[in-house]
Amino acid sequence: MEAEAIRDLLARAFPDAVELAVEDRTGTGDHFQVAVTSATFDGLPLVDQHRRVNAALAASLADGSIHELRIKTKGTP
Amino acid sequence: MKALREQIESVIKEEPVALFMKGTPQMVMCGNSSRALNALHAAEAPITTVDILPDPRIRQELSALSGWPTIPQVFVKGELIGGADIVEELLDSGELVQKLDGALGSDRPREVKVVALELG
Numbered sequence: 001m002e003a004e005a006i007r008d009l010l011a012r013a014f015p016d017a018v019e020l021a022v023e024d025r026t027g028t029g030d031h032f033q034v035a036v037t038s039a040t041f042d043g044l045p046l047v048d049q050h051r052r053v054n055a056a057l058a059a060s061l062a063d064g065s066i067h068e069l070r071i072k073t074k075g076t077p
Numbered sequence: 078m079k080a081l082r083e084q085i086e087s088v089i090k091e092e093p094v095a096l097f098m099k100g101t102p103q104m105v106m107c108g109n110s111s112r113a114l115n116a117l118h119a120a121e122a123p124i125t126t127v128d129i130l131p132d133p134r135i136r137q138e139l140s141a142l143s144g145w146p147t148i149p150q151v152f153v154k155g156e157l158i159g160g161a162d163i164v165e166e167l168l169d170s171g172e173l174v175q176k177l178d179g180a181l182g183s184d185r186p187r188e189v190k191v192v193a194l195e196l197g
Contacts, residue, residue, distance in 0.1 A: 068108070
């Protein structure tokens, strides 16, 4: 899977994101690190922030095109 | 024999800290499971581990219960904490130790246990 495809999915799920980074950690197209900073996360516990990122990428997680996903989320100051 | 989902629910509800992982503490089979295990060790948590690899139904039933799609999954007194990223982040911020102190006391046991689910 292309990092760009993941970026699009996240951009659609978090249109107000002030930071959105996707990195193919191993160059194998299935281990990704994503970082999202959005006001959507303000006041949410970490587990709920990550739930929303998992939901945005649910199909790719389910079909295995994402084998490993590392997530970093932040609210806005 | 109890249904798989009930066995999983019992582990989540009855164990102080439950770690659903790929492999066992003696033979960890995945980087993220190893990260979660190490973070829990560092926070001096008692750890009850369940290997999800023996049967794909384990992961399906677990994710249906928790609404969390990936492995590992960490629960403290029945509450989903999250996966490796969150457990590490909470360890670094000190919140993991705080949560364990609050839930289990600072004089908590440290033993590591492996629970094998009965697969019909």
